[in-house]
Amino acid sequence: MILDAPRGTERARHILDVEGMTRDEILRLLDLADTMRSARAERTHRTLLEPETIGLAFYEGSTRTRVSFELAARALGATVVDLGVEGSSVGKGESLVDTLRTLERTGVTALVLRHASSGAPYLAARSTGMAIVNAGDGMHAHPTQALLDALTMREALGSLEGRLIAIVGDVAHSRVARSNLHSLRALGARIRVGGPPAWVAGFSGRDGVEVATSIEDALDGADAVMTLRVQLERAAGAGVPSLREYSRSWRLDERRMAHAAPGAPVLHPGPTNEGVELTSDLANGPRSLIARQVENGVPVRMAVLATVTGAA
Amino acid sequence: MTAGRFGRLTDPPASFLVTDVRVIDPNDGSDVVRDLAVIDGFLADPSTASDRVERIDGRGLVAAPGFCDLHTHLREPGDDAVETVASGSRAAARGGFTTVCAMPNTEPPLDEPARLAWVLERAENASCRVRVIGAVTLGRQGEALADLGAMADAGAVGFSDDGAAVPSSRLARSALTYLRGVGRPLIEHAEDRELAAGSEMRAGPTASRLGLRGWTPSAELTIVERDIALAEETGGRLHITHISTAAALDAVRRARGRGLPVTCDVTPHHLALTDAWVAGSRRFAWEEPDDAPIDVEHSYDGLCRVNPPLASREDALALLGGLADGTIDAIATDHAPHPPERKLVPFGEAAPGMIGLETALAIGLAAVEAGHLDLARLIAALSIRPAEIINERRSLAIGQPADMVVFDPSTRAVLAADSLASASSNTPLLGVELPGAVRLTVAQGRLTFRD
Numbered sequence: 072m073i074l075d076a077p078r079g080t081e082r083a084r085h086i087l088d089v090e091g092m093t094r095d096e097i098l099r100l101l102d103l104a105d106t107m108r109s110a111r112a113e114r115t116h117r118t119l120l121e122p123e124t125i126g127l128a129f130y131e132g133s134t135r136t137r138v139s140f141e142l143a144a145r146a147l148g149a150t151v152v153d154l155g156v157e158g159s160s161v162g163k164g165e166s167l168v169d170t171l172r173t174l175e176r177t178g179v180t181a182l183v184l185r186h187a188s189s190g191a192p193y194l195a196a197r198s199t200g201m202a203i204v205n206a207g208d209g210m211h212a213h214p215t216q217a218l219l220d221a222l223t224m225r226e227a228l229g230s231l232e233g234r235l236i237a238i239v240g241d242v243a244h245s246r247v248a249r250s251n252l253h254s255l256r257a258l259g260a261r262i263r264v265g266g267p268p269a270w271v272a273g274f275s276g277r278d279g280v281e282v283a284t285s286i287e288d289a290l291d292g293a294d295a296v297m298t299l300r301v302q303l304e305r306a307a308g309a310g311v312p313s314l315r316e317y318s319r320s321w322r323l324d325e326r327r328m329a330h331a332a333p334g335a336p337v338l339h340p341g342p343t344n345e346g347v348e349l350t351s352d353l354a355n356g357p358r359s360l361i362a363r364q365v366e367n368g369v370p371v372r373m374a375v376l377a378t379v380t381g382a383a
Numbered sequence: 384m385t386a387g388r389f390g391r392l393t394d395p396p397a398s399f400l401v402t403d404v405r406v407i408d409p410n411d412g413s414d415v416v417r418d419l420a421v422i423d424g425f426l427a428d429p430s431t432a433s434d435r436v437e438r439i440d441g442r443g444l445v446a447a448p449g450f451c452d453l454h455t456h457l458r459e460p461g462d463d464a465v466e467t468v469a470s471g472s473r474a475a476a477r478g479g480f481t482t483v484c485a486m487p488n489t490e491p492p493l494d495e496p497a498r499l500a501w502v503l504e505r506a507e508n509a510s511c512r513v514r515v516i517g518a519v520t521l522g523r524q525g526e527a528l529a530d531l532g533a534m535a536d537a538g539a540v541g542f543s544d545d546g547a548a549v550p551s552s553r554l555a556r557s558a559l560t561y562l563r564g565v566g567r568p569l570i571e572h573a574e575d576r577e578l579a580a581g582s583e584m585r586a587g588p589t590a591s592r593l594g595l596r597g598w599t600p601s602a603e604l605t606i607v608e609r610d611i612a613l614a615e616e617t618g619g620r621l622h623i624t625h626i627s628t629a630a631a632l633d634a635v636r637r638a639r640g641r642g643l644p645v646t647c648d649v650t651p652h653h654l655a656l657t658d659a660w661v662a663g664s665r666r667f668a669w670e671e672p673d674d675a676p677i678d679v680e681h682s683y684d685g686l687c688r689v690n691p692p693l694a695s696r697e698d699a700l701a702l703l704g705g706l707a708d709g710t711i712d713a714i715a716t717d718h719a720p721h722p723p724e725r726k727l728v729p730f731g732e733a734a735p736g737m738i739g740l741e742t743a744l745a746i747g748l749a750a751v752e753a754g755h756l757d758l759a760r761l762i763a764a765l766s767i768r769p770a771e772i773i774n775e776r777r778s779l780a781i782g783q784p785a786d787m788v789v790f791d792p793s794t795r796a797v798l799a800a801d802s803l804a805s806a807s808s809n810t811p812l813l814g815v816e817l818p819g820a821v822r823l824t825v826a827q828g829r830l831t832f833r834d
Contacts (some may be wrong), residue, residue, distance in 0.1 A: 090592070209731070
């Protein structure tokens, strides 16, 4: 959701969630991302965010999201401060709110926050005057991932209106899947989720969402297929007996992809566990959009940062 | 500051005459408008009151037996910055309570007679009677039974490892067996720790929407069913505190149908608030749910984190039904003070619990206004029924010590933090308009609160 400034602040806007974003808001961000991609190549917007100081607070490990936010901020000329959580006073017991208020006082105007607790960006948004961008909170939301996924699918499929997108894996515990559901629905796509029972719990009966109980049913006629990262450390005992058992029933491979629409692309938010969620051949083959997803990360985050700071 | 004045149990006995007050006495089911006199701390025939006795206009007010809270956290010893026996008892008096039962999960826990005695001594000049609940197991560690008989002799009215269930079936069986001889109930916080591990809020569509880990009703039901089976075998008395699911309520209803001495209480917040409050809704269970976007000001608010978690709307309505039909004996607040720094954190890191002594009556009155409860039943569930569970009697008969509350059921006010007598203000009801206000509380013949 793109929220207007809370009372008492001059201009902070936030991107905390995809839920509540309208189709037009999403399309505007995707179009802006296309503009930003050209701008980055042509080095034309290099002072757009010159007045801004953008803080990166990643309380949970990340490579591609953190790096792409940093590159996006620098490409637009912002000053970037990375709150290396390990090296900060976070380890000394300082609370999240106190740390963020300190960052605000040092001049940070927009904060990119990743946190293991769902809802942490909402706490940040109401406790500080900074513009907050949610870079992934617990199992709740990962809006910029959903935007770059939508951008990638739009490039591959054209309009998403009426398209059937299959999302396979641990949907119930995935912030990526949760945000994709909202963005893809807003763009007119139909969704089918598939996975072991505990991983698709809570999705039956949702408007525009089907639940499939086998990989074949999940893929049947799908225009694009997204498979999710299996959390290796918590898979066993949390819905599936073993990774081997999961792969046996749910791993994507070329043979299973024959159930999908001809040429249907494959997406994965990364990092992949090749051989677990999908075969190496598929991940690196012609159907794969995984590399393009990563490439689209920077222009999407340029668009998001320009939006929350009011620069675009 | 809190409006009104507080008194203590050590004050001189009160004398006053309330005229034309609606007296609701669940002891005999009576509901009449009359004068009510208290002379030197005892209920008296109004015609004997002299002209020097203060007269209070009771028109529009309700008089009832004093309230009894079976589940209060006074935080002493160990955390007196958050609440004390003194401040908690003032919150109780302001809420119309004349008795609170202090839970033993203090630091150190109340698991031996001397610690119970320490609390009782501090409570001698409190603003309500303070009774103590002893820990079931030593140090609340769930490994060995504490000296339950000695604690009963020191005043324990029941035993609980509140914050957790007695973890092992074997130990729960031992406790119920032994307590049969002691004549006190096992007060169970029914939660299977393995099923509940890591949960952040009630499982369901809202938890799924918010990406919070869900607590499933089986976590409560498995312990309730276990304890009912053990109570049936041993003859021990079982009280389930803060029951929060329709499934557990049905189990209690079936047990009582077989004639077992199983009782239970529900908190005001499990009756009226729902899991939608975690998403920012501020509608009561009996109101039509809103379909609002996740609200930035109120969503993921640590003030809404409680254990057991706020119920689904369906369960809250079932609990209201269970209270109305008497399956649920009592309303107990689970008044749980916490400082802001333990609440102004990401939702799943927030300490569970909210204060409740000063809002219990208001929430009950809101349920009455909504047609889910009648006023006499609400009063019984706040006063004589919980009192019976700890062997206290409440009477509005002439000659008895005055132990009563007089409240205005129809006034309305927005709850403000600076109006609270509690030393803490952790409740999501701040800013919400609520009905009702206590005007007088009289405990043991002493005026403990007056507004």
